[in-house]
Amino acid sequence: MKIIYHCFGGSHSSVTAAAIHLGLLSTDRLPTAEELMKVPYFDKTPGEIYGVIRYMGQTQDGHQVYVLGKKNLGRRMNRIFIGLAELLGMEREIVVTNTMPYVNILMMLGGYLSRRWGLTFPGRAILIWGTRLAFPALADLVRQTRLKTIPGGGENEDYPSGDHGGASPPGCGPRVSGHN
Amino acid sequence: MHHPLVAAHVYLGTINAPDFARLGGYCEMSLDNSGYPLEIGNDPHGNQVYTLGLGRLIDVGSRAIHDFVRILGIEEGELLLQEIRIPGELDIWAASKASWLPGGMGSRINRLISNYVLTREFPLIQRQVSALTRHVTRLRKEMNPCSMAPGA
Numbered sequence: 326m327k328i329i330y331h332c333f334g335g336s337h338s339s340v341t342a343a344a345i346h347l348g349l350l351s352t353d354r355l356p357t358a359e360e361l362m363k364v365p366y367f368d369k370t371p372g373e374i375y376g377v378i379r380y381m382g383q384t385q386d387g388h389q390v391y392v393l394g395k396k397n398l399g400r401r402m403n404r405i406f407i408g409l410a411e412l413l414g415m416e417r418e419i420v421v422t423n424t425m426p427y428v429n430i431l432m433m434l435g436g437y438l439s440r441r442w443g444l445t446f447p448g449r450a451i452l453i454w455g456t457r458l459a460f461p462a463l464a465d466l467v468r469q470t471r472l473k474t475i476p477g478g479g480e481n482e483d484y485p486s487g488d489h490g491g492a493s494p495p496g497c498g499p500r501v502s503g504h505n
Numbered sequence: 506m507h508h509p510l511v512a513a514h515v516y517l518g519t520i521n522a523p524d525f526a527r528l529g530g531y532c533e534m535s536l537d538n539s540g541y542p543l544e545i546g547n548d549p550h551g552n553q554v555y556t557l558g559l560g561r562l563i564d565v566g567s568r569a570i571h572d573f574v575r576i577l578g579i580e581e582g583e584l585l586l587q588e589i590r591i592p593g594e595l596d597i598w599a600a601s602k603a604s605w606l607p608g609g610m611g612s613r614i615n616r617l618i619s620n621y622v623l624t625r626e627f628p629l630i631q632r633q634v635s636a637l638t639r640h641v642t643r644l645r646k647e648m649n650p651c652s653m654a655p656g657a
Contacts, residue, residue, distance in 0.1 A: 395566075395569060404540030405540045405570065409574070
């Protein structure tokens with residue numbers, strides 16, 4: 326199964342959630358600054374990486390975990406992925422999780438200073454402070470996401486059962502999708 | 506749902522002139538914002554045609570979609586993704602933001618500007634669709650070389 330955590334920049338909340346999922350960060354206490362900075366991609370992502378799905382690692386169960394910076398695509402990103410997976414008959418092979426609702430003002434400010442302005446000195450301190458504040462909620466989000474990888478454990482967010490205007494049974498031959 | 510919808514209908518042969526009012530879902534912002542692919546129809550070869558709205562962040566969304574399909578291990582022969590880009594697409598996006606205006610005014614503004622831009626760029630859309638059609642034909646030949654051979 327593929328698990329994709331996505332946020333604005335793909336550098337902070339999604340990466341933290343993915344690290345929790347992979348066991349790189351323990352959930353029995355708040356991480357230290359050093360532990361956060363050791364997480365791959367944490368506050369190290371250049372701006373042009375938007376839209377690139379990056380591999381973070383594999384869980385013990387064999388699930389592959391990815392992160393994505395999607396800028397302001399918001400909740401639409403979940404629906405796009407789920408809709409496409411449904412077209413391909415693979416909706417049970419992916420779990421997509423939007424971590425943006427768990428980003429607090431400190432993470433936004435610190436991330437902006439660090440990534441956008443290159444001011445890592447005050448930026449990272451503020452960012453790490455904010456990430457530690459958000460950590461329990463992110464850990465809970467990861468717990469919910471893990472449940473979705475268990476058969477019968479739940480559905481993707483924004484994946485209501487039934488018709489939502491898009492999918493149809495797989496056809497024979499290439500499917501062509503024009504998009505803007 | 507604007508120029509990809511028009512392109513899909515041009516591809517399917519539903520329209521060959523700028524006549525957008527009768528296209529189901531045209532300027533429907535709820536469909537555009539939903540993020541779910543919208544099924545348009547089947548081409549003569551049984552290929553299913555969908556459209557998808559990405560709003561303003563087309564490059565980011567497009568890259569994410571291509572990466573998503575790649576990590577799922579899907580080949581181009583199973584799912585072909587085609588961006589439809591036109592000058593003025595930001596004008597269309599901006600006009601769509603007016604759809605919240607009450608009394609139907611927002612919808613009228615959306616349609617007015619969309620109609621103007623899409624009529625102006627209709628030949629460009631047709632050219633992109635022609636290129637897509639040639640690409641689909643090439644893919645079919647690669648996937649089914651025997652059925653495409655003369656006399657088969």
